[in-house]
Amino acid sequence: MVFVGNARGTQAICLVQLEAVQRKENRFMSRQVSNPGGELVRSEAPSELLRELVAHLRQNRTLLREEWVVRITETRLLTAMTKEEIFAEATSVYDSYVEALETEAFEALQAYARNLSERIIPRGVETHEVVGIVLLLRDVLARSLFAKYQTDFKKLNRILDAYEPAANRIANTVAVGFVQERERVIRQQQEAIRELSTPVLQVRERLLILPIIGVIDPQRARQLTEQLLRGIRTNRAKVVVIDITGVAAMDVTVANHLVQTVEASRLLGATVIVTGLSPEIAQTLVTIGVDLGKMNTVGDLQGGIEQAERLLGYKVVTLAETR
Amino acid sequence: MEVPILKQGEVLIATFQAALSDADLEHLRRGLVQQVVKFRSRGVIVDVTAMDVMDSFASRTLREIAHMIRLRGAETVIVGIQPEVAFAMVQLGLTLEDVATALDLEEGLAYLIEKFKNID
Numbered sequence: 376m377v378f379v380g381n382a383r384g385t386q387a388i389c390l391v392q393l394e395a396v397q398r399k400e401n402r403f404m405s406r407q408v409s410n411p412g413g414e415l416v417r418s419e420a421p422s423e424l425l426r427e428l429v430a431h432l433r434q435n436r437t438l439l440r441e442e443w444v445v446r447i448t449e450t451r452l453l454t455a456m457t458k459e460e461i462f463a464e465a466t467s468v469y470d471s472y473v474e475a476l477e478t479e480a481f482e483a484l485q486a487y488a489r490n491l492s493e494r495i496i497p498r499g500v501e502t503h504e505v506v507g508i509v510l511l512l513r514d515v516l517a518r519s520l521f522a523k524y525q526t527d528f529k530k531l532n533r534i535l536d537a538y539e540p541a542a543n544r545i546a547n548t549v550a551v552g553f554v555q556e557r558e559r560v561i562r563q564q565q566e567a568i569r570e571l572s573t574p575v576l577q578v579r580e581r582l583l584i585l586p587i588i589g590v591i592d593p594q595r596a597r598q599l600t601e602q603l604l605r606g607i608r609t610n611r612a613k614v615v616v617i618d619i620t621g622v623a624a625m626d627v628t629v630a631n632h633l634v635q636t637v638e639a640s641r642l643l644g645a646t647v648i649v650t651g652l653s654p655e656i657a658q659t660l661v662t663i664g665v666d667l668g669k670m671n672t673v674g675d676l677q678g679g680i681e682q683a684e685r686l687l688g689y690k691v692v693t694l695a696e697t698r
Numbered sequence: 699m700e701v702p703i704l705k706q707g708e709v710l711i712a713t714f715q716a717a718l719s720d721a722d723l724e725h726l727r728r729g730l731v732q733q734v735v736k737f738r739s740r741g742v743i744v745d746v747t748a749m750d751v752m753d754s755f756a757s758r759t760l761r762e763i764a765h766m767i768r769l770r771g772a773e774t775v776i777v778g779i780q781p782e783v784a785f786a787m788v789q790l791g792l793t794l795e796d797v798a799t800a801l802d803l804e805e806g807l808a809y810l811i812e813k814f815k816n817i818d
Binding site for chain 2: 600601604605607608611635636638639640641642643644645
């Protein structure tokens with residue numbers, strides 16, 4: 376019984392597949408039949424249509440470009456740029472656009488888009504503007520195609536079939552290029568901020584201070600620790616003052632991290648003094664139950680540095696006292 | 699790979715050359731605890747600069763060495779823990795409590811000499 380059932384199942388699957396294949400073939404046949412002017416289509420392959428299209432766009436370059444710039448100004452895009460700049464930029468974008476249509480080589484366009492973005496991002500040009508102008512150009516060119524082939528509807532259809540995918544790909548490429556460039560800039564800035572946010576400073580031989588300002592998230596905390604431990608090694612520090620006056624609050628994870636940093640520094644032979652704990656942070660540290668024997672805390676940065684100097688055997692004396 | 703133990707004045711110095719097996723660590727412990735009395739040393743420095751991984755066994759052995767040597771009448775200082783290793787140890791809860799640590803050999807020696815001065 377089971378075997379029979381199985382066999383029937385397989386057969387059913389076979390039948391379904393066979394049907395699918397037949398359907399496909401039928402569709403193929405019917406298309407051939409319903410298209411008696413097949414030779415005409417074959418002689419006008421998409422690339423050929425594109426060539427015709429490109430020739431048209433080259434011919435009407437001045438006119439179309441003009442039209443496009445007018446549309447850009449009308450829709451109030453690229454307001455950060457002057458009219459002349461827009462015109463110059465439009466010219467080069469137009470030429471690259473037509474070239475990309477012709478060669479279908481998008482690498483050059485990609486490079487151009489990146490270059491363009493690099494230039495205009497610092498001017499405050501937004502993503503919607505860049506996408507907007509490319510879409511405008513696409514529409515302007517499509518309109519001109521409508522105008523040109525309005526008498527021959529079939530031809531227009533085929534031209535648009537060739538034009539639209541290419542145009543969409545171009546719009547896509549430019550938008551992606553712009554966004555990528557923006558993200559690169561953002562990443563770079565984040566990196567710069569991160570670098571700036573962890574200054575490990577030597578104030579005296581073998582004494583480092585690490586002033587921390589702002590919000591500490593786990594990632595920044597980890598980076599602080601890394602920088603500090605490396606700083607202890609390179610500066611051969613014996614005492615480190617971590618000043619957290621500028622930190623309003625920290626969560627339990629970060630507080631734990633701070634305690635771990637103190638312990639890790641001790642393993643490198645450095646004593647850590649934490650200064651400027653706000654009441655909220657003190658509360659957090661008490662809540663997580665820090666062993667206060669391990670934590671050396673002083674009220675403010677001045678007190679911390681004074682204690683550090685004592686630990687290092689320095690004594691600050693005014694000139695009057697020495698006399 | 700055995701750890702050589704060098705005598706430098708009143709101090710014994712054991713320098714790890716590479717990552718050690720558990721047996722090597724036990725061997726080192728035995729050697730140090732024996733020699734510290736044999737040479738009448740007052741201090742021991744264990745240099746772990748070459749270790750880029752410190753597991754719980756190694757860390758516990760280091761702590762035991764320090765405690766045993768204290769019972770044998772000398773001071774121990776662990777030197778040369780790498781920053782990454784230090785943080786990994788802390789995260790694993792291997793904090794070498796009540797064991798003296800120093801940045802490198804030079805610092806360790808300075809620490810011991812200071813300590814001897816205080817005792818004398």
